[in-house]
Each structure stands twice: as C-alpha cells, then as structure tokens.
Amino acid sequence: MTQPPVSVVVVSKGRPRSLRRTLTAVSQQAYPEFEIIVVTDDDGVDAVGFLEFGHQIKLVSFDEDNISTARNQGIAAAAGEIVAFIDDDAVPETGWLWHLTAPFSEAEVAAAGGYVRGRNGITFQWRARSVNSAAEYDDIAISGDKPVVMTPAKGRAIKTEGTNMAFRRDVIAEMGGFDPAFEFYLDETDVNMRLADQGAATAIVPLAEVHHGFFESARRTARRAPRDLAQNGASMAVFLRKHCREADRADVWSAYQRGQRKRLVDYMIKGELMPGDVARLMRGLRKGYAEGLERKITVLERIPRASDGFRAFERQVAGAEIIAGRQWRRAAIRREALASSRAGRIPSVFVFSRTGLFHRVTFHSEGYWEQVGGLFGRSDRAQRLFRITGFRKRLRQEQQRVARQRLLLDESETSAREGKA
Template identity: 30%
Template sequence: MTAPSPAAVARPGTVSVVICVHTEERWHDIAAAVASVRAQRHPAHELLLVVDHCPGLLARLGARYGGAGAAAAGITVVDNPGPRGLSAARNTGIAAATGELIAFLDDDAVAEPDWLRHLVAAYDDPRVLAVGGRTEPAWDGGRRPVWFPEELDWAVGCTYRGHPPGRVPVRNVLGGNASFRRSVFAAAGGFTTGIGRDGARLPLGCEETELCIRLRRLMPEAVLLVDDRAVIHHRVPRVRARPGYLRSRCFAEGLSKARVAGLVGARDGLATERAYTTRVLPLGVLRGLRDALLGRPGGAGRAGAILLGAGAAAAGYALGRAGALARGRAGPEAPAASPASAAVGPSTSASVAPVAPATPHAPASVGPDARVPGVLPDAPEPVREDAEKRTGARAGVPEERPSNGRSASGRWTEAAATGMRTAGRRTAAMRAAAVQTAAVRTAGRRAGGYAAGGRSRSGGAVPVLMYHAVTDRPARATRRLSVAPAAFAQQLEMLAAHRCTPVTTAQLAAAWRGAGPLPPRPVLLTFDDGYAGVHTHALPELARHGFAASLFVTTGWLPGPHHTGGALDTMLTWDQVRELAAAGVEIGGHSHTHPQLDQLDEPELRTELVRCRELLAEATGEVPVSFAYPFGYSSRRVRRAVRASGYDQALAVGNTLAGPGQGPYALTRLTVRRSTGPAEFERLLEGRALGRNFAPDRALGKGYAVVRRTRRAAALAASAAPHRIGGIRQK
C-alpha cells in the first residue's frame, strides 16, 4: 500500500460529511441535504458531494458550488472514478476526506441541526469506532399510509419500530445516517463493492452490515453505537409507499443478506435478523389483528404487509443462497483497502476532482449455509449483556417482592415510601394547581353523594374518565376513541349539573395516601396521547367550568426535535403542552413511543419511562408524578419499573371505578368514546351497568392478555437459551 498523501491525513477533532449523489432527479433533495449540513450547530469541517457516474449532475453541482461562497463553506464536488454503485462512491468520499471522523448522509434526507453534535459526542469514548442515528420517514403527502407497518420502516430506509431508544450498542449502523472514525477504514478497508445499491432494478443493500461485522472481527473490543438523538428525516416518495415496492425491497433485502451471509457466515450475518423475526414481527402482526378486531383502520393491512414482507425476504434469501451455491460461492468483489491509503492529491473547496479508487483488499472468507430466515432488515439491533436481560440491574428495577397478605393500605403505604419522598417540594405546586380550579375552590359549598350508587367519601370509588382526541374531524385511526367538541361540552355540563368536582390524578392519589380528604363528588378527567384537540377544544371548556384535568403525553409523538413518528392524529405542540400546564392541567407521562411496555426488556422499558419523564420536566419545569400505561396494559414488572422511574401513581384502563384497594399503580379508568351518549355517560358517573357497557372490551382485553403473557414467556425462554453475540457464545 502507498502512504496517504498529505491531503488525506486526518485533522484532529474534525468531521467530514459525505453525500453520495447519482441523479439530477433529486436536485432539490440534494440542495436540502446540503443546506441541512451547513446549518449544523456543530459545523462540519468539509462537505463532500460524490457524484456516481452522472456527468450532467457533476457539471451542474460544479457550477452551483464552484463559487467563492461555496469554497468558504468547504464544499467539494468529487467524481467517482470507480465502479458504479453506492459502495464505490462512499469509498471515493472516504479517500477524499480529511476529517478525523467521516459521516454519511443520504442525498434525499435532511439532518436536524444537532445531528453532528450528537454523533460526535459519543466519540469521547476511545472504544467507540462508529455511531449512527435515528432516521424518520418524511412521507410524500404528509402522512404514513394506513396499511404500512412501522415494523417495516427499514424498507424505506428508516428506523423501524422495535429498535430501542437512547444511545445503545448495535451490531451495525445504517449507512444513510452514520459516522466512523477514519482509522476504521485504515484498519478494515472500505465498503465492499458488488453489494449495495448500484442503480439496478432491485434495491440491494447491506454493505454497511458487512463492513461493521468485518470491523468487529478485526477489533473485538470495538464499540458501535446508535444515538437516537442524531436525527435525520428521510424522504419517502409515493412510489415507495406501495405494496409492490415493499415486496421488491424485502425480496432484495433477502438477496443482500444471502450475500452478506456468504461473506461473513450466517451466524454473524443473521444474528440481528433472528431476534427481529422472533420478537418484533410477531408482535406487529398481533397489533394489526388487534386493531382489525377493534375496528381501527389499516389493522388487517398492516398485519398482511408484515407477512408479505416476510415471505418476500425469505424467498430472496433462499434464491440468493441457491445462486451462491450454483456459482461455487463466488461472492461479490472484495472490500477495498483503506481509501485513506490511496494516492489522493490535495483538492480545493468546491472543486470537481476525480479520486483514484483504492487498492483491492484480500477476498473475504465464505461462511456456512443458513436456514431461510424471515424478514431481514438491514437495521441495527442492540447488543446487551445477558445479565442485564435476566435481572434488569442497569435499569434500576428492584427485585420483585411477594404481595400475598398485603392490605390495600399497605400497598399505598409502601408506595408512599418512594412516591411521596418528594411530596414536600411538590405540595406548593399541587396547591397552586388546585387554586387554579374553581371546582376545588368551591368544593366546600358542595355536599351530597353520587346519584344512584355514587360515592362521596375519599375512601370510596371514583370515576376516572379516559378521553383521547377531542375533534370534529378525527383521523380514521382515532375516530372510535374520539369525542366531538359538542359532546365534550355537553358532558362537562352534566358534571356541573351533578355537582362533581374534577381533581387531578396527583390530588386523588395524595388523598388516598392520607394527605387529606377529597372534595365532594370527586371525578377525574384524563386525556391520553396528547392530541391537538385537547388544547383547541377541551381547554376552553375546562376553563369555563374551572375544572381540573390530567393530560398524559406520548412525548415521541409530538412534533419537534424528539419526534419518533407513529402518531395517529394531529398532535399538540410543545408550546401547547406548556400552555396547558400553565392553565392548571396536570401533565403526566404516557411513555416516549407508545409501545406495549410489558413486551419490552428492562433497558427498553427504563428508557421509555425515563425519557418521557425527563422531556416533560424540561418542557414544563415540573417533574411529572403521574403515568398512564399505553394501551392500558401493565404487569407487576412494569409497575415496579414505573415506580423506580420516579412516578408516584399510574393509571390503567379496566373500565371499572377506581378505588384505593387497587393500589397507586393500577388505578382503573372508564373509556369515553364517540358512541358514548348522555345516558351512557351518566351511567359511567354513577358506576351503573359497567359490566354490560364494556363486556366486549373486557373479553378482548383478557384474551389479548393471554397472548401478551405467552409472547413474553417465549421471549424470556429465547433469551435464556445459549446464543451468540458478536461471535462469543453466551449462556
């Protein structure tokens, strides 16, 4: 190998950003990507636009970024003289880069302003050699197709549902939102040509998977991370939001994984995919079927799409392995050697400069055959310590304690030992919230009990009403659980006529812990998820009556820097959340991405709970003390984790009146939906005929609880079995 030229010597602490481009049809996308890099709060040392065999685009970019302004910004246009394809283009960019770190951004993606800052921060640990980020879909038309499952977002180049949030170790990063130390390519070589996209009809990939596995074999101590705060938004054109594209993309993924398995061996090449097919996909199918049974739009389509993708990927993998055998396992071209070692002359900013391709590396070995897997996403899977799976020690979840013989008061007392430790500093805030509600201010004037079986004592049952969207025009996914603004206004009039006193979740729990009596005729108004109508329609009515309420926010569904996608309807903005808090509405947690918490492992569960709490505290200036379980589901393990995360009480569904005997982390609520008329609403307040009203809900909930427990038991059994992570046998 030749020594690197002076221009190829890395400059300490700098980041080179590489964007590979190949068609003039993406001109506006390329311009947006360039603008997002130039707007980074952590500025890039240089931006390299590598043109892959498109002379017209090469000339056009040279003209656009050839002026003095572009030169000052450090933009360089580079021609790829090597083979056509994304792998060779990236290798060309690596060879031309002069930064200590090299980051890659897709040409049809836009990075958030802190993208580079979060990528670079992880490199403070010298063991970290690669860092990726979270990629969110930006659908043409503004909304996800109702049939397209989030579990298959990798098929459109985005982070899929089931990938854990936070900064986590992974097997591989995704090339469209990734960064590497320059030393990686000096040691392991560049991207392997012959895999990855090359303009052919089938959208092949997996070149970054092969590189990362090769890197870990050469450097077993290497750490590869994904930090979900490093966010880019990847454009998804309408042509990719069709079943035909999904089928061909999954088939191509199967072909690509077959090639990777041939290079690195099926055990390493498919370790992530086995976990994905046994954990993420079955749960996605169950979610789709559940939504179909509940009448939610797209549920059957999402379940069918997952099965379609799984079948297509399996077929592609089988064909790819059969073809490799027929060719005598010829495999793709070998990976390139260190692009940094290629003879690269110095290039000036905004110049159009060809770069010599790197010297070939020795051919990689071909691994054993493998059975046909299911869907094979080229997406990172967390690498976890086995002890962490078994005990959740890192998540800070306490050991389970027996509950036999423990009285209801004992449960509240035990919870008070942890939940009320901060009561002293919260008392003033709670009193202030109470003062802001006329219902609490005038509670002393109100007397009597609920009609027909209602309770007035603080130790008695209390109706906790669960709302979702309040809107005249709900999305199809939220229609059943939405309430029209006129109906909501009528329901508040009924509360006033019944002389009810709405309180917050925190006030109810504090009273049942012995902090003081509840006002006469207490009732809770709760709103889940954080839909915009809570601010637009519900808040004015609450203010008119002086009623308190609790809002439980799914923080990742709100637009802004922490958005994860997945929202079912128009959501609140963070400014509106702050306005609701200022108006006296209690703001509580509802998780970060709205998963089924009892299906998560300990680190994922901890992250969902803590991140939601931290984001709400940062936004409102008040640490949330109440939580509502997504979908209403929980388990003893989840309830322990909620308590350990700092929440003082939590709400489920149950569709029964809430009572102190349920304990502070299993308070039940009553569902209010679009079909709830005045007569049924009055029965909810009075606690009458609840079994008849909610019989289908309870039957479906019990059946699905069996499915969830079975699924969780299977996952635990699979994690307890011997397996391999990174080539090391785990027990």
C-alpha cells in the same frame, strides 16, 4: 471537549432535487469544522452547481449502481478525522454532527449511529438495534437521550443505519471501507459485523437525529413499494457467505423469503402492488440470490488518505429563529421564514390550527423547518389523543421537544415571532 474535523459524505444517484434539499440542511450544521463530499452522477453534479455554496463542496463524479464503491469514493476524498454518512433523501437536524461526533471523545469508540425519523417528521423509523449473522434485527432498549457506548456480544453487531452513521476515518479506511460485493443493501450491516469481529465499540446517539423520506427510486415507489428485489437477494447471499455458518444458510434464506413474501402481500392488500407483481418480485429475489452466490468476495485494501486536504465548509449562520402563528396565517409565516433563511438564520416554524390534527415536521429546500398540526393534536404519538392547551403553552412544549436536536437557544436568546392569534 475538542470537536474533531468531520467529512460528511452524501451519495446520490438520480435524485437531484432531493440532493439539493439534503445539502441545504447539511450546510446549516451547527458544527465548527466540517467538509461536504458529494459522490454523484451528472445530474447531481449539475444540482450542486446551482447551490450558492456549491463551490465549497468536494465533488466526486460517479455513475455506477454500486453504493459500496460510491461510499468508498467518499472515504477516499475525506480528510476529516470522522466520516459521517447521510442519504440524499434525508435531512439532518441542525445539531446532528455536534451530537453524532461527541462519543468519539472516547478512544474505544469506532462508530456511531443516531435515530431516524420517518417522513412525517415525528415517528421514528429506527432507533437502536443489534443485528446477528442471519441479518436479523432486534431492538435495543435505551432510556433517556444520552449516548450509549456498546461492545456487542459474540455473533452480533450494533447496527448503524446508512443514512445516519459515522466512523473514525482511520478505522473504516484500514478496513477497506464498504465491500463492493454489496452493490445495494446490507452494505453498512456488513461493516457493523466486521467491526464487531474486531471487538470495536459503537455508540448509539439518540439526539443525533435525521429525517428520512424514503423518496422514489429505481428500486421503490414513492410509497415504498419495491420495484425490484434482485439486489436484495444478491446482497443477502453475500452476507450469509461472509457471516453465517454454512449449515444454517438454507434455513435463514428460507425464512428471509417468507418474510419478503409477506411484506409484498401486505403491499398488495394496500393496493400498492398487483398480484402478478408479487410473483415477479419473488422471482427477482431468487435470481438475485443465485447471482450473489457467484459474486467474487475479495480482501479489501486500505483506502488511502485524501490528497487535496481538508476543505472546511464556511457559511455564516446568524442563529436560530422561532416563527409561529395560526393556520390562517400560514402563507404569511412561510414568507417570513423564507426571508429569515435568506438573511442567514435557521428558522423553525410552528403553525397550529384549532383542531386535534396530528403534527407533521418538514424541512423545506428553502432552508427552514416547519411543524404543522392541531393545537390539541399529538406530536409525540404516545401523547393522549386529545388535550386542552393554550397557544403559547403548546408552542413552548413543541419548541422544547426539538430544542436539543436542533440546538435552539433559550427563549430569552432566540428571536421568536408569533403571528396574531
């Protein structure tokens, strides 16, 4: 199979440190031909300049609070056949692009979306979902890890998540990209609905994994509690105007408000919000909805092809490496991983303590993956709470668990180093 050239678009605002981490992971993609496009503010531009590979990145300076317009700027700069999107608070597994683009070998596939893991690097935030004209989501049961191509039923769309999705450039550009009326929230869901109206097929790709951190922003705290819901309300109003029957909109909006209030109360119970915050945020939600009812919705124009051509990203990667050991050697193992990364390899670190602690997976901005946890603890949260196993057996199991997503080589081909037990 010929792998098409891909343009990876990262939109970033106000998170330069997180952006550098995202770009480090993107730069390690095991994919033959891709370019990186960053649409960002002045701080983001400076952050890219500090990266050793920053000169290879297409930079688009953009400082407006409109994620749809920013993504359209990325599409305008893209010269690949496929345009992939990832957020600036997320990192992709090494095989992300390889897996995400594979379904595009089928001519009818217009879009693809992968799975998203949460901040512990283990639990999934999103897998496969569909969405209807009320912006209500339903899980889709997918067994196995092979891509599944789906054409949605009338009135529904196959959902792709903004931090892990790809489109044929010709298709998304002809559609006019993302609707700027969605300044934040539901922008990609609107695209999904418009693709569904065309009868276009979307692929769900389980092995195309992204780790999403939900970093702090102007709209939410580091623990995901909302700070402002005005844009959510405005986008909901726009979405219902575009996709929901007028007779149903009032009921849908009422149900949405009830759901948002329940979510806020849950945060209050956990101590993340004060009682007064709930009322304030609900006022903002309703005010935003009223504003969204007045937003101008226009016919979107086709986005022209990039004028400066494809800028292939070139970085020599010397292969994957497994570095493993006991918890008491963690500092030394990290030094080994850092040296390995600087030598051009992509290290996967496994550090086990002699406990039943749950596992966590982290990508470090220095360029290596680290999994820590108890030798007898869960990685997959569906595993038994406690089990007896040996170090080497557990290492082999955890390496196999991520091998296909990360495109790790077989043990006989991988430089594996185990610290003294």
